[in-house]
Amino acid sequence: MQAQDTQSNKKASVLADLEAVRSMIRRHKFNDLVFASIGLVALMIGLLTLLTLFIDLVMDGYPRFNMQFFSDFPSRRAGSAGLLSAWVGSVLVMAVTFLAAVPVGVAAGLYLEEYAPKNWFSDLIEINVSNLAGVPSIIYGLLALGLFVYGLDLGQSILTAGLTLGLLILPTVIVSTREAIRGIPVAIREAAYAVGATKWQVVSDHVVKYSQGGILTGVIIGMSRAIGETAPIITIGALTFIAFLPPSPVTDVAPYLNFEWLSSGFTVLPIQMFNWLSRPDHAFHINAAATGAIIILVTLLMNGTAIYLRYKIRKNIKW
Amino acid sequence: MNTVFSKSMRIAALVAVTFASSHALAAEKIIAIDGSSTVYPITEAMAEEFQKATKTKVTVGESGTGSGFKKFCRGETDVSDASRPISQKEMDACKEAGIQYIELPIAFDALTVVVNPKNDFVKSLSVAELNAMWKPGSSVKNWKQVNPAYPDKALALYGPGTASGTFDYFTEAVNGKAKSSRTDYTPSEDDNVLVQGVSGNAGGLAYFGYAYYEENKDKLRAIPISAKAGSPAVMPSPEAVKDGTYQPLSRPLFIYVNATSAAFKPEVKAFVNFYLENAPKLVAEVKYVPLPAEDYAAVKAHFKAMKPGTGFGGKNEVGIKVKDLINRIK
Secondary structure (H helix, E strand, C coil), X not given: CHHHHHHHHHHHHHHHHHHHHHXXXXXXXXXXHHHHHHHHHHHHHHXXXXXXXXXXXXXXXXXXXXXXXXXXXXXXXXXXXXXXXXXXXXXXXXXXXXXXXXXXXXXXXXXXXXXXXXXXXHHHHHHHHHHHCCCCHHHHHHHHHHHHHHHCCCCCCHHHHHHHXXXXXXHHHHHHHHHHHHCCCHHHHHHHHHCCCCHHHHHHHHHHHHHHHHHHHHXXXXXXXXXXXXXXXXXXXXXXXXXXXCCCCECCCCCCECCHHHHCCCCCHHHHHHHHHCCCCHHHHHHHHHHHHHHHHHHHHHHHXXXXXXXXXXXXXXX | CHHHHHHHHHHHHHHHHHHHHHHHHCCCCEXXXXXXXXXXXXXXXXXXXXXXXXXXEEEECCCCHHHHHHHHHCCCCXXXXXXXXXXXXXXXXXXHCCCCEEEEEEEEEECEEEECCCCCCCCCEEHXXXXXXXXXXXXXXXXXXXXXXXXXXXXXXXXXXCCCHHHHHHHHHHHCCCCCCCCCCEEECCHHHHHHHHHCCCCEEEEECHHHHHCCCCCCEECCEECCCCCCCECCCHHXXXXXXXXXXXXXXXXEEEHHHHHHCHHHHHHHHHHHHHHHHHHHHCCCECCCHHHHHHHHHHHHHCCCECCCCCCCCCCCCHHHHHHHCC
């Protein structure tokens, strides 16, 4: 009788425990749900804002989405004003930015990660590189005005603009290079050293190779920031009306390459947009909206490419 | 390793040589223009048409009158757009660099005072009333304080930023001294923001160039201005500016031509002549007010004579006649 009693008591207490556990699980599941909803709302705030902005720009600018808009020079008549000099300028400036920032940024990242002795001095450099990433872009513009435009006498040229934006994205490239290198397992290096590779062989054959995806992502994200930059470009003196293209980089006579375009005056997409937006005539505001939509689209495409390449390159690495 | 290094050195040297030589080549015929964003639409129209007609390359920037003069006095530009006369400081900078310039008035702009269309009680404003609103330290915060006959409604002031030539001219004309203004108003370098502000605020008042009013007539109401209390109020219009009755808020716009460029670069001379020739048509097309025909004739003669210098002596003046201005430079 007594034994039976204890047993039923035990059973009851187990049941009670089970109930407590269940309610705890329920509570935690509810908390999960609450957090997930908050997270979703937070995500939506960003995403919907971008989407609204983009749709608004497309709706305002859609009358101008045609080939002519890309093949016409700026004009005082909104209907025949186009983006030709602006998009060509943006492409050329981005090319210089890429060529300037990638070798320097990757080399600096490699040095800091692979070669630099770990002491207070490299710590100092590290802090400064991170700080550079947060410096307002206008500061780079002022630096470039003093250094490139007047100091080195490069003028208000595509070269100056490219180098300026190259400096601007340099911290991003350095940081992403280092992150990518840190992601490589120590075992890979050790294996390479074990078969007698020199440090340089390890770096060039393995470290750089495996971190390509990460580096590329950093570079593209940096470039997609640079393409929308207006302040530093205005500071170094980009033009607004320019109805001719820089000399072509490729010619049909030897040496087939022509560097005149580097010293040419230029304008870029965000400046063209800014100019149209500040006009009194509403027809120009349509052009500005169309340009804004194009800039966002290009940025999205670049970021998309970064994600795709990272995925593709990671898939090909077989450790 | 060694050969790779020397090869890359050779390539670098080649690139450097090619670039250096191309740098010299780049000194082809380009007319460089920068300066006022107010004058920009006029010069842009001229550049567009001139380039179509002659295939000469023209570039136009709009970094502002002040920045434009900085570049001009360093010899970087051939022509500088200006919405106010050259200042004493800029004259000194040009003199130091040995840059001489020819001052050419090319059009008028009417600074337009606008209110919200819902505001139907203001029929006109005198310069004294504007001064009461805009003078430094003004405590006017209500339409009632401007005129006891006006209703009890909050006054919201909008105006251009302090770097703007429009700001300089308005403060000179209304407050008697350039750049002296009350500071507790909503400033914006972008006139479209001012348009938005006044069209969204029933008690709003702003001033800006005539073109911005012309394009937003459905959202704004322009106020006739009387120079003195009791004198007839004049509505801003191209006609009123041309016949000189819209005072004191109509202002001349200028281009400054580098005298050396004008003398030794035939394309610059051709461009300026083209500019003055086509001004009556193109100035009106971009919603500014052309000078009277006889004034353009005088300006043309002035350019032909290539007389360098300014008629202002480093200070702005309100209500000066183009002919008097040109006659001062002898």
